[in-house]
Amino acid sequence: MAEYSAFQVFKNGLTGNTGWKQAWRKPEPKQQYDVVIIGGGGHGLATAYYLAVNHGITNVAICEKGWLGSGNIGRNTTIVRSNYLLNGNTPFYEHSMKLWENLSHELNYNVMFSQRGIINLCHTPAQLDDTARRGNSMRLMGVDARMLTPRDLARRVPGLDLSASARFPVLGGLVQPRAGTARHDAVAWGYARAADRRGVDILENCEVTGFLRDGDKVTGVATSRGEIRARKIAVCVAGSTSHMMKLAGIEKLPIESHVLQAFVSEALKPFLDTVVTFGGGHLYISQSDKGGLVFGGDIDGYNSYAQHGNLPVVEEVMSETVALFPAAAKVRLLRSWGGIMDMSMDGTPIITTGPLTGMYLNCGWCYGGFKATPASGWCFAHTIARDEPHELSAAFTLDRFHRGYVIDEKGQGATPWKH
Amino acid sequence: MIIKCPHCGPRDLAEFSYHGDATLTRPDPASTDRDAWNAYVYDRTNPAGDHREYWQHSGGCRRHVVVSRNTLTHAITDVRFAGERK
Numbered sequence: 001m002a003e004y005s006a007f008q009v010f011k012n013g014l015t016g017n018t019g020w021k022q023a024w025r026k027p028e029p030k031q032q033y034d035v036v037i038i039g040g041g042g043h044g045l046a047t048a049y050y051l052a053v054n055h056g057i058t059n060v061a062i063c064e065k066g067w068l069g070s071g072n073i074g075r076n077t078t079i080v081r082s083n084y085l086l087n088g089n090t091p092f093y094e095h096s097m098k099l100w101e102n103l104s105h106e107l108n109y110n111v112m113f114s115q116r117g118i119i120n121l122c123h124t125p126a127q128l129d130d131t132a133r134r135g136n137s138m139r140l141m142g143v144d145a146r147m148l149t150p151r152d153l154a155r156r157v158p159g160l161d162l163s164a165s166a167r168f169p170v171l172g173g174l175v176q177p178r179a180g181t182a183r184h185d186a187v188a189w190g191y192a193r194a195a196d197r198r199g200v201d202i203l204e205n206c207e208v209t210g211f212l213r214d215g216d217k218v219t220g221v222a223t224s225r226g227e228i229r230a231r232k233i234a235v236c237v238a239g240s241t242s243h244m245m246k247l248a249g250i251e252k253l254p255i256e257s258h259v260l261q262a263f264v265s266e267a268l269k270p271f272l273d274t275v276v277t278f279g280g281g282h283l284y285i286s287q288s289d290k291g292g293l294v295f296g297g298d299i300d301g302y303n304s305y306a307q308h309g310n311l312p313v314v315e316e317v318m319s320e321t322v323a324l325f326p327a328a329a330k331v332r333l334l335r336s337w338g339g340i341m342d343m344s345m346d347g348t349p350i351i352t353t354g355p356l357t358g359m360y361l362n363c364g365w366c367y368g369g370f371k372a373t374p375a376s377g378w379c380f381a382h383t384i385a386r387d388e389p390h391e392l393s394a395a396f397t398l399d400r401f402h403r404g405y406v407i408d409e410k411g412q413g414a415t416p417w418k419h
Numbered sequence: 420m421i422i423k424c425p426h427c428g429p430r431d432l433a434e435f436s437y438h439g440d441a442t443l444t445r446p447d448p449a450s451t452d453r454d455a456w457n458a459y460v461y462d463r464t465n466p467a468g469d470h471r472e473y474w475q476h477s478g479g480c481r482r483h484v485v486v487s488r489n490t491l492t493h494a495i496t497d498v499r500f501a502g503e504r505k
Contacts, residue, residue, distance in 0.1 A: 242465035252462035256440075257490070302437045305467040305490045310420050312433040345461045401461040402454070414460045417437055 004108050023189060024068075024196035029203050029225050033061045035384060036221055036230040038208050038244060039237040040064025042073035042184075043362055043369065045191035046377020047236060047384070048200045049107075054378070055385035058199035061230070063223055065207040069188035072238055072339045072369065077262050077296045079275055079284060080371040081118045081179035082143050085134045088395035088407040089348065090141045095392050096375030097143075097178060103374060109190030112183035112289065118275040119148065119157065119175045121324075123168040127279050131174045138176070148173040159271060159325045167323055168280030181275065181286050181294075187373055211248045218248065218358040234360040234384050239305070239340025241363040250355055253363075254345040254401045256416040259304040259338045260296065260367045261313055265331045267291030276324065283320040292334060295321060299341060299367060301417045309338040341367045346406035347419030351380050351393040360384050361398065366419055423498050426480045434478030440464075441471040441485045441501070467491055473501060 012019045035051060037044045040062045051057040064070075080100050082093035104110050122128040128147075135145035149172055150162050162170050192202055203225060212220035212227060220229035237244045239257045268291050275286040285295035297317040300309045314336065322329045344350060344364030349372065351362050362380045365372060379393035389397065395407055412418045420432040440463055446455040470490045475483050487497035 242463075243467050252458070252464055254461040254463065256463050256465050257467070302488075303440075303465065303470050303472065303490050304493065306493050310432055310493070312431075345463075402457040415439065417439065 004110075023193040024202055027201045027203070029061065029206065029223070029228055030201065031227070031229060033201070033228065033230045034059040035232045035234060036060070036228055037062045037234045037236055038221065039235070040068050040192075040202060040204065041071045041236065041238060042187055042191065042373040043238075043365075043376045043380065044234075044236040045188060045195060045202075046373050047234060047362070047380045048377075049191050049195040049198070050377045050381035051385060052195060052198035052200060054381055057385055060195075060199075061201040061203055061228060062195075063206045063208050063221065063228070064202065064204050067204050068192055068202065069185050072341075073188045073373070074185050075262070075337055075339050076184055076370045077284060077286070077294050078181040078184045078288075078370065079118065079179070079286065080113065080182055081176055081275075082371070083118065083120070083134065083138055083145065083174070083176045083179065084409060085137050086407055086409055087141070089409060090138065090143060092375055092379070092392045092396075093372065094141065094143050095378070096372050099374035099378065100182065100371075101178075103182075103187075103190070107190040107194045109186060109193060110183075111186045111190050113180065114182070115178050115180040116274045116286070117175050117177045118179035118277065119153070119173045120277045121153075121173045121279045122171050123280045125171065128172050131172075131279075135174045144176055144178050146175050146177070148175050157272065157274060157276060159327055160276070161324060161326050179275065181288075184370060187370075191373075191377070208244065208247070216357050218356050231358065232360065232384055233358060234362065234380065236362045236380070238342050238363065238365060238369065241342045241361075245361075248356060248359065254350075254398075255364055256303050256343050256345075257305055258299040258301070258341050258343045258417055259306060259309045260299045260341050261309040261317070261336055261338045262294070262296035263314075263317060263336045264288075264334050265293040265328075266334045268293065268331065271327075272325075278320050278324050280323070281316065281320045283317060283324065285321060285324070293321075293328065293331065299343070299417065300338075303417075305340055307338050307340060341365070343367075343416035343419060345401055345414040345416055346408040347410055347412065347416070348407040349376070349396050350398050351376065351383055351389065351396045352398040353383060353387055353389070355398060366416075420493050420495070422474060422484070422486060422495060424476045424479060424482070424484060425498060425500055426482055427476060430476065430479055434476060435474045436477045438473035438475060438483070441473045469496075
């Protein structure tokens with residue numbers, strides 16, 4: 001298959017763009033694989049890719065219920081960052097950041113990773129102290145972070161309301177300069193193409209309807225395209241985790257599914273060249289290359305599998321946007337959507353062997369799964385190939401809840417709707 | 420979403436705060452059974468469909484209510500004061 005390059009773009013431009021080939025095959029399912037991955041989202045595709053590249057396991061199928069990129073990987077606010085506080089999280093997300101930094105070259109696919117920085121705003125002295133603590137924690141673990149004064153912010157983000165009369169006056173902020181955004185669809189397509197080239201079968205429109213069992217051992221999956229047997233079954237289905245695990249007889253998990261809404265405005269001229277988060281409520285906002293403001297806030301805050309939210313969160317997110325950027329008041333909203341998040345009980349993901357023999361589970365990404373895509377695939381592939389956790393995800397076990405080793409970044413307790 | 424508070428009548432979602440799964444039974448406070456407490460605090464059925472859940476009418480009468488709601492459609496079929504038997 002032809003490598004993607006500037007030369008190829010040029011050559012195909014002169015020859016009517018007839019030289020491009022399908023980016024991935026549409027294979028028929030085989031009866032037997034070494035590994036079956038359930039869920040063709042970003043994490044599932046990345047897992048397949050790293051199984052092939054890092055572990056030499058290429059007899060792999062991905063069962064995707066819909067079409068590739070139809071879930072949360074194709075609908076998110078595209079933010080990539082590693083500005084965490086706790087030791088269990090930071091090294092993992094920083095590894096992800098390092099993979100992002102080389103991802104376009106690694107996959108030979110432009111994922112449009114733009115390290116435009118992320119700025120967390122602070123509105124009270126206590127919040128400044130707390131944010132400085134997190135910045136110090138990041139720096140101690142080798143992550144870039146710097147405090148910003150209001151004067152820095154005025155220079156860096158011209159549209160920001162820094163007046164003393166603001167409802168929540170801005171006292172400063174923390175920037176992670178290496179953070180940024182990436183083109184979410186391209187991440188799915190890039191991993192899919194790269195995995196496919198190494199022999200992975202991506203089975204779209206292939207819904208898993210049950211598990212094949214041999215006693216306590218899982219030996220395969222029943223799908224809408226027939227039964228598929230495999231030595232190892234990896235579950236990677238985000239908001240549908242509880243549903244999928246019930247098919248395997250696991251009735252309860254430390255997970256609740258919640259709806260998160262996100263919003264895109266009409267296209268504007270360049271207005272915001274970084275990612276800004278509001279500390280007086282919950283808002284994260286950036287501007288896409290097409291010009292639309294891409295932003296979101298809290299999850300709606302009640303269990304939901306409906307892929308649409310309610311109006312209170314819409315009102316809150318809009319008012320926060322206008323509070324930060326008064327000029328945005330006249331901007332019209334182009335579209336909004338709701339996606340289902342697998343909210344874990346401590347706000348931290350789960351990457352684990354089990355809970356059944358022959359099964360591996362990757363879930364609990366709350367609403368921060370996009371940035372984790374490369375490291376999640378990296379660590380989950382290791383867990384599947386070696387039957388033991390990767391050192392970077394060793395803290396993300398399923399049994400941490402019952403053992404008392406939760407990783408609660410927000411200090412919120414077992415209230416998943418508040419993480 | 421409109422929740423019909425048994426005391427105040429139909430009110431907007433924004434007046435209510437969420438308190439989670441109402442199907443769980445809290446262990447006896449004197450219990451030292453760690454598995455029972457862990458299950459109560461962390462383990463959820465998380466159904467796609469009918470869900471019984473606690474809400475508080477925090478912007479109104481402040482009563483706690485149990486709402487029966489479908490998590491796929493957000494349709495509410497029953498609201499009663501917490502503590503009332505169904």
